Amino acid sequence: MSEMPISKEKAQFHIPELQHRNFRDDQFWKDIPGWASVTREEFGSHLWQLKNSITKVDQVEKVLGKLATKELMADIRHGQKITPMNIRITPYIFALIDWQNYIDDPLRKQFLPLGSQFLPDHPYYRDDSLSEDTDSPVALLTHRYNDKVLFLPTTLCPVYCSYCTRSRIVGGGTETKPKDTYGASQKRWEDVFAYIRKNSNIEDVVISGGDAYMLTPAQVKFIGESLLQIPHIRRIRYATKGIAIFPIKIISDDAWFKALIDVQKMGRSYGKQVVIHTHFSCENEITKWSQLAMDRLWSEGLLVRNQAVLQDGVNNDVEKMVLLTRKVAYMNIQPYYVYQHDMVPGCEHFRTTLAEAVELEKAVRGTTAGFNTPTFVCDLPGGGGKRHVASYEYYDKENGISVWKAPNVKPGETFMYFDPIHKLSPEAQARWNNEGDRDSMIAEAKKKVNL
Numbered sequence: 527m528s529e530m531p532i533s534k535e536k537a538q539f540h541i542p543e544l545q546h547r548n549f550r551d552d553q554f555w556k557d558i559p560g561w562a563s564v565t566r567e568e569f570g571s572h573l574w575q576l577k578n579s580i581t582k583v584d585q586v587e588k589v590l591g592k593l594a595t596k597e598l599m600a601d602i603r604h605g606q607k608i609t610p611m612n613i614r615i616t617p618y619i620f621a622l623i624d625w626q627n628y629i630d631d632p633l634r635k636q637f638l639p640l641g642s643q644f645l646p647d648h649p650y651y652r653d654d655s656l657s658e659d660t661d662s663p664v665a666l667l668t669h670r671y672n673d674k675v676l677f678l679p680t681t682l683c684p685v686y687c688s689y690c691t692r693s694r695i696v697g698g699g700t701e702t703k704p705k706d707t708y709g710a711s712q713k714r715w716e717d718v719f720a721y722i723r724k725n726s727n728i729e730d731v732v733i734s735g736g737d738a739y740m741l742t743p744a745q746v747k748f749i750g751e752s753l754l755q756i757p758h759i760r761r762i763r764y765a766t767k768g769i770a771i772f773p774i775k776i777i778s779d780d781a782w783f784k785a786l787i788d789v790q791k792m793g794r795s796y797g798k799q800v801v802i803h804t805h806f807s808c809e810n811e812i813t814k815w816s817q818l819a820m821d822r823l824w825s826e827g828l829l830v831r832n833q834a835v836l837q838d839g840v841n842n843d844v845e846k847m848v849l850l851t852r853k854v855a856y857m858n859i860q861p862y863y864v865y866q867h868d869m870v871p872g873c874e875h876f877r878t879t880l881a882e883a884v885e886l887e888k889a890v891r892g893t894t895a896g897f898n899t900p901t902f903v904c905d906l907p908g909g910g911g912k913r914h915v916a917s918y919e920y921y922d923k924e925n926g927i928s929v930w931k932a933p934n935v936k937p938g939e940t941f942m943y944f945d946p947i948h949k950l951s952p953e954a955q956a957r958w959n960n961e962g963d964r965d966s967m968i969a970e971a972k973k974k975v976n977l
């Protein structure tokens with residue numbers, strides 16, 4: 527594991543001039559032995575991408591051919607015994623992985639975890655770290671903030687991210703994690719719409735999951751139109767990682783694209799906002815296909831914002847974060863959030879300290895337009911909601927304990943976020959390993975805020 531890479535010297539980053547304007551347009555998939563003869567036309571078809579998506583370890587081995595070394599395959603199989611997420615990867619992303627250097631590849635890390643890279647879960651991890659199920663007045667809906675809600679119409683995604691914050695429900699069950707997954711069900715959605723209709727303070731709906739990419743065109747329309755017809759709803763956002771990991775669908779799935787545009791036009795005619803929130807995590811995901819997908823969305827007037835998750839070895843480095851920010855902005859995507867990693871199972875090797883997030887925030891701010899500068903937030907364990915990473919009430923950096931308040935969400939309550947133990951000093955790690963010390967450190971930190 528790398529140590530915290532951010533230092534004052536490092537903040538003098540260097541990115542080659544205009545690198546963010548280069549969008550690779552080579553036939554990168556031809557480096558994958560199983561796809562060496564796939565034409566650009568085939569690769570650029572959403573049906574081909576779906577049909578050839580990788581959902582099993584054996585397929586990895588088959589497609590990689592001679593690149594599938596014994597060590598690699600054993601490590602991936604080992605990973606499958608630990609991870610709470612099962613495998614699903616689009617050929618687009620699979621082919622962008624640098625298989626010669628798979629250990630450090632940020633895309634491989636996100637979608638095909640190696641058993642050797644997992645670390646023990648933090649003692650305070652939770653399956654539902656953000657208490658989405660606790661703050662749920664009706665199935666498939668979380669209502670935490672006054673005027674906005676989170677609607678989870680499906681638990682399916684076009685890829686499964688090894689670090690998913692909703693690993694408790696998203697994707698199918700794994701060896702370590704049985705799940706109550708559900709597919710799209712119009713009947714259950716009606717209860718959600720009924721709740722929203724009854725609560726006239728709600729103006730804003732996040733349609734997430736799972737991933738809106740997995741909804742059929744009819745479902746995209748049904749959900750969008752049902753929500754827009756509720757008089758007090760002013761804004762809806764479809765959340766999808768799709769543009770990042772499967773841009774080819776935007777370019778070639780005309781029926782799906784049209785459904786989305788129809789909803790957006792209906793929104794315009796009602797004077798309401800329909801936007802997309804997507805999820806690019808690093809520059810490696812971005813190619814000419816991404817730009818073409820964005821050109822198509824932009825030409826129809828659809829606004830897209832980006833939410834990245836801060837991850838060790840993926841984007842926790844000033845150069846990488848600045849490049850990601852500039853490059854998504856160059857495609858007309860507005861960088862919106864960078865999330866401190868949630869404290870969910872199977873993610874310790876992804877998490878960073880809060881201090882890293884604060885340093886990155888400082889380094890990124892000022893590099894481009896303010897409206898293209900993401901806000902770095904920590905979504906508080908226990909359901910305090912999203913807070914700016916530097917707005918903690920108290921932070922014991924040595925022991926990796928931060929204490930927070932959320933006056934507009936849960937007035938009077940205190941929340942805590944914990945840095946990953948393996949990034950702390952050996953002395954602090956020893957304290958965490960002793961339950962008595964652990965309890966007193968936490969009590970001490972809480973006292974600092976509640977006195």
Ligand SMILES: *Cc1c(COP(=O)(O)O)cnc(C)c1O
Nearest residue numbers: 668669670671674675676732912
């Ligand atoms: C993130 C989130 C929202 C949307 O929050 P924004 O800060 O407006 O992006 C709404 N509800 C819940 C439960 C959320 O977690």
Ligand code: SF4
Nearest residue numbers: 683686687690736767
């Ligand atoms: S796309 Fe989103 S919901 Fe789906 S697995 Fe990835 S992080 Fe989870």
